[in-house]
Amino acid sequence: MKIKITGTSRPSRKQPDDLALWKRTDPIWLLRQCLGNKLRSKHWRSAHFAKKKWLDAFIASASIEGSPVEAPALVVIRHALPRCPDVDAPVKVILDAVQEMMFVNGDDSSVGTLIIVREKPDSDPYVSIEATSFSKAPFKTQQLASDALRDAHMTLTKDKDK
Numbered sequence: 001m002k003i004k005i006t007g008t009s010r011p012s013r014k015q016p017d018d019l020a021l022w023k024r025t026d027p028i029w030l031l032r033q034c035l036g037n038k039l040r041s042k043h044w045r046s047a048h049f050a051k052k053k054w055l056d057a058f059i060a061s062a063s064i065e066g067s068p069v070e071a072p073a074l075v076v077i078r079h080a081l082p083r084c085p086d087v088d089a090p091v092k093v094i095l096d097a098v099q100e101m102m103f104v105n106g107d108d109s110s111v112g113t114l115i116i117v118r119e120k121p122d123s124d125p126y127v128s129i130e131a132t133s134f135s136k137a138p139f140k141t142q143q144l145a146s147d148a149l150r151d152a153h154m155t156l157t158k159d160k161d162k
Contacts (some may be wrong), residue, residue: 001066001132003098004060007125028081028125034093051093058097068104069133072112074141076100076148078128080121087118094106094127102131115145117152 007028011018013065023029034054095108103110112134132141 001064001069001102002125002128002130003102004063004128005061006063009124025057025060027054027061028127030054030057031090031093031127032081032085050095054093055097055124058118059109060104064101068102069110069131070104070136071110073103073110074113074115074134075111075129075131076115076117076121078117078130078143078151079118079126079147081125081127087116089118090127091116094129098129102129112133113145115148117148117155119151119155 034050099108100106
């Protein structure tokens with residue numbers, strides 16, 4: 001199964017109506033707000049409200065391919081977010097958002113192995129989540145893990161060369 005969300009570039013400040021709409025609907029902007037509120041909030045309501053807005057935007061804009069997977073699952077999260085947050089920052093809210101549609105039992109406890117690949121956004125930012133079941137498709141699982149590790153290595157070496 002593969003789920004992908006894509007954001008758009010921020011509109012200019014000269015167009016305040018476009019900017020306001022973008023801030024209410026762009027899933028990547030709302031994800032970043034959710035991360036910031038969750039990590040810095042002193043009151044649970046602001047973190048909960050930011051997470052709810054993110055989940056609504058995620059459901060409205062997600063591109064979904066495939067069917068839910070069974071436990072134990074390999075999950076690969078690739079994210080290319082503006083200003084390169086910590087590699088692990090978006091993991092909790094992303095897994096919470098996809099758990100009901102990605103796993104047969106509807107819970108992210110189905111994850112047996114998790115690979116996170118942080119990339120630099122060349123154009124529009126995005127988040128991509130892929131999952132496959134170890135028991136149902138062992139060779140596909142091996143290929144997915146191999147591809148993710150290769151891509152992570154290429155990203156690291158490309159950044160090192162700069």
